[in-house]
Amino acid sequence: MDNKFKAQQRADQIQAFNDEIKCLKDDDVLVLDDEQRTSISHYHTSILEKLTNQFDIDTNTKQKQLSTGMKVASFAGALALAASIFFLFYQFWGYLTTTVQVFILIAAPLTTLLLTHLISQRESTGYFTKLIAMVSFACFVLNLVMLGQIFNITPSDKALLAWAIYGFLLAYAFDVRLLLAMAILSLAAFIAARVGSWSGMYWIHTGERPENLLLPALIIFSVPMWFNQKNFSGFPPIYRVFGCILFLIPVLILSNWGGGSYLNFSHDFIEGFYQLVGFATSAALIALGIKKQWSDVVNTGNVFFVLFLYTKLFDWWWEIMPKYLFFLVIALSSILLLFIYKRLREQSQSAGQKVDQGNGSVS
Amino acid sequence: MNKQAIVAAALLVLVNIIVLAGVTYNRSGDIEQSINLTERELSLPYRSYSNKENSGLSLRLNWNVIPTNTFKGKYRRYHLSNYSNPAWLTEDKQKELGVDVDKIKKDRGFKDYEYEKLNIEEIIVVLEYDGESFKNFLKQAEKDIEKEREDVKKNIDNKELNKQLKNKEKSLYKLKTSESRLIAIDAGRDLQTLRAKYKDSNKYLMLRGELKPYWTKKKLVARINKVFISNVHIPLPYSNEINEITKREETNNRYKNREKKPRYQVELKQGKRLEPWVDGVKRL
Numbered sequence: 225m226d227n228k229f230k231a232q233q234r235a236d237q238i239q240a241f242n243d244e245i246k247c248l249k250d251d252d253v254l255v256l257d258d259e260q261r262t263s264i265s266h267y268h269t270s271i272l273e274k275l276t277n278q279f280d281i282d283t284n285t286k287q288k289q290l291s292t293g294m295k296v297a298s299f300a301g302a303l304a305l306a307a308s309i310f311f312l313f314y315q316f317w318g319y320l321t322t323t324v325q326v327f328i329l330i331a332a333p334l335t336t337l338l339l340t341h342l343i344s345q346r347e348s349t350g351y352f353t354k355l356i357a358m359v360s361f362a363c364f365v366l367n368l369v370m371l372g373q374i375f376n377i378t379p380s381d382k383a384l385l386a387w388a389i390y391g392f393l394l395a396y397a398f399d400v401r402l403l404l405a406m407a408i409l410s411l412a413a414f415i416a417a418r419v420g421s422w423s424g425m426y427w428i429h430t431g432e433r434p435e436n437l438l439l440p441a442l443i444i445f446s447v448p449m450w451f452n453q454k455n456f457s458g459f460p461p462i463y464r465v466f467g468c469i470l471f472l473i474p475v476l477i478l479s480n481w482g483g484g485s486y487l488n489f490s491h492d493f494i495e496g497f498y499q500l501v502g503f504a505t506s507a508a509l510i511a512l513g514i515k516k517q518w519s520d521v522v523n524t525g526n527v528f529f530v531l532f533l534y535t536k537l538f539d540w541w542w543e544i545m546p547k548y549l550f551f552l553v554i555a556l557s558s559i560l561l562l563f564i565y566k567r568l569r570e571q572s573q574s575a576g577q578k579v580d581q582g583n584g585s586v587s
Numbered sequence: 588m589n590k591q592a593i594v595a596a597a598l599l600v601l602v603n604i605i606v607l608a609g610v611t612y613n614r615s616g617d618i619e620q621s622i623n624l625t626e627r628e629l630s631l632p633y634r635s636y637s638n639k640e641n642s643g644l645s646l647r648l649n650w651n652v653i654p655t656n657t658f659k660g661k662y663r664r665y666h667l668s669n670y671s672n673p674a675w676l677t678e679d680k681q682k683e684l685g686v687d688v689d690k691i692k693k694d695r696g697f698k699d700y701e702y703e704k705l706n707i708e709e710i711i712v713v714l715e716y717d718g719e720s721f722k723n724f725l726k727q728a729e730k731d732i733e734k735e736r737e738d739v740k741k742n743i744d745n746k747e748l749n750k751q752l753k754n755k756e757k758s759l760y761k762l763k764t765s766e767s768r769l770i771a772i773d774a775g776r777d778l779q780t781l782r783a784k785y786k787d788s789n790k791y792l793m794l795r796g797e798l799k800p801y802w803t804k805k806k807l808v809a810r811i812n813k814v815f816i817s818n819v820h821i822p823l824p825y826s827n828e829i830n831e832i833t834k835r836e837e838t839n840n841r842y843k844n845r846e847k848k849p850r851y852q853v854e855l856k857q858g859k860r861l862e863p864w865v866d867g868v869k870r871l
Contacts, residue, residue: 314640314641314643315640315641317642317643318641318643318644318823318826319642320823321822321823322822326607330599330603333599334596334599334600337592337595337596337599338596341589341592364599367599367603368602368606371603371606371607371610373643373645373818373820374820374822375606375610375613375862375864376816376818376819376820376862376863376864377606377609377610377862378795378815378816378860378861378862379815386598386602389598390595390598393591393594393595393598394592394595396591397589397592397595398592426707426708426709426797429707
């Protein structure tokens with residue numbers, strides 16, 4: 225077993241097996257004899273012990289619920305601690321000489337990085353490690369922003385690259401998905417700024433042309449295809465979801481605001497073009513997600529397909545229709561989508577049954 | 588420590604070395620510019636609720652442009668700002684600064700105001716301190732108000748004219764006592780050329796900024812969208828001196844201090860990378 229995600233999947237599988245055996249016994253379908261029960265139980269216990277020692281996984285529902293609570297607390301704690309450090313510095317930096325300010329700004333991310341490493345050595349759950357790693361990232365952001373202020377440095381997009389690299393390194397060193405998301409956003413902003421500057425745009429204004437984000441989105445979406453992520457739990461979905469979002473949000477904006485495009489056509493044409501791109505891309509993502517069994521991509525595609533559909537319906541009918549009729553159309557379109565998904569689901573089930581029968585199993 | 592964590596530590600050190608080396612380079616060798624600005628040009632920051640806990644001090648750099656349509660219009664006063672399009676930013680000057688004027692004119696078509704379609708150019712802005720352009724503007728304002736006074740003398744009962752004159756007198760007083768005398772007089776792309784042209788290092792400040800061309804109804808004009816360093820950080824001990832002089836006055840309202848005479852003077856130096864720093868503060 226090479227990562228916590230897979231270990232947890234195995235533990236869940238064992239739990240499901242035990243539940244099913246209990247149901248079969250209650251319905252008198254299958255009753256294991258004592259020897260079989262004991263043998264399976266010993267086998268599962270040893271596997272769970274090994275996985276728990278190695279990855280600190282949750283072996284029952286109660287533990288899972290508590291883990292979710294800990295994740296939320298760790299996330300909230302990291303945000304609050306980062307904000308606290310930021311305001312602490314702001315409250316007192318005016319009383320410090322420039323040398324002391326610079327020393328504190330450089331020492332803060334280094335110290336928290338060392339602390340992250342020390343805690344990771346002593347903690348198996350990883351919650352405190354992740355919390356301090358996020359604080360270290362926030363300290364590095366503060367480090368560069370404040371040095372820029374102290375020395376009146378002209379703002380540069382290279383800071384985004386430095387934050388992206390640091391975020392990636394921390395994410396992979398300590399298995400922190402939130403930091404991976406931060407690193408992805410910093411990298412996307414950096415690439416978008418560079419793409420914008422190729423067309424003569426000054427980097428600060430890169431957000432004014434949403435098309436600058438399309439290339440970074442494609443790069444980010446494709447990262448798990450080029451770099452093996454098997455040792456990092458849940459990293460590929462983060463790349464895929466952020467890739468989808470960074471592509472579809474600019475398309476959604478341009479489908480309503482043709483003025484932001486590089487294309488030199490009429491605004492109506494540009495908006496129409498991006499509406500088509502939006503529908504086609506969301507539908508293609510749903511299909512790709514189903515084919516590759518990427519539920520994250522399917523869900524993101526679904527959300528954006530519905531967003532594109534509803535913004536279009538709003539454009540067409542909000543002004544001219546009575547409100548009851550407008551919402552009725554929305555409801556009917558949702559019901560239509562339900563029928564389409566149901567049909568797709570049935571097709572998928574019958575295809576699955578054919579495969580099972582072909583393999584000789586009873587379905 | 589695992590491999591990635593070691594690389595992360597090395598990255599932190601390396602990035603900070605690069606930043607500090609840049610600062611050292613900026614301040615090394617001969618000082619490129621040294622200029623004394625007053626509170627008119629470097630004013631206290633806004634103290635809003637959100638940043639009231641900020642103990643640091645950065646002064647706002649106020650600069651202006653002399654607009655093309657000076658003194659035209661019944662209600663125009665003598666207030667300067669940096670929002671207008673300067674008279675010297677003609678189409679030829681825009682071309683010199685890298686704006687593809689011919690292409691912009693050729694591509695124009697789908698909207699009257701294609702503001703968002705026009706790219707911003709990075710430029711170096713030359714700011715002149717209390718120079719000819721400001722003095723000329725002041726002279727013109729005095730000439731204009733003199734004419735206004737004559738008109739009022741002839742129509743002493745005209746309430747509207749009296750009110751107009753009163754507002755203009757107030758506006759002229761502000762221009763003389765509290766408005767910034769730092770005027771954008773030129774811009775370029777090459778620093779050496781600008782330095783050769785504007786040799787007086789105590790009179791000119793050069794800052795990186797951006798140029799934004801845009802269409803008025805028929806004409807392609809441009810304005811200086813911003814200068815990148817719009818606040819100047821004041822380190823210790825100078826921040827204490829300014830706090831002492833101003834008694835840490837809270838300026839929530841932009842216009843609150845406008846009619847007061849400046850209380851301090853800041854010696855601002857500028858290095859190779861056009862990044863300024865403070866090297867002295869004096870009470871006025």
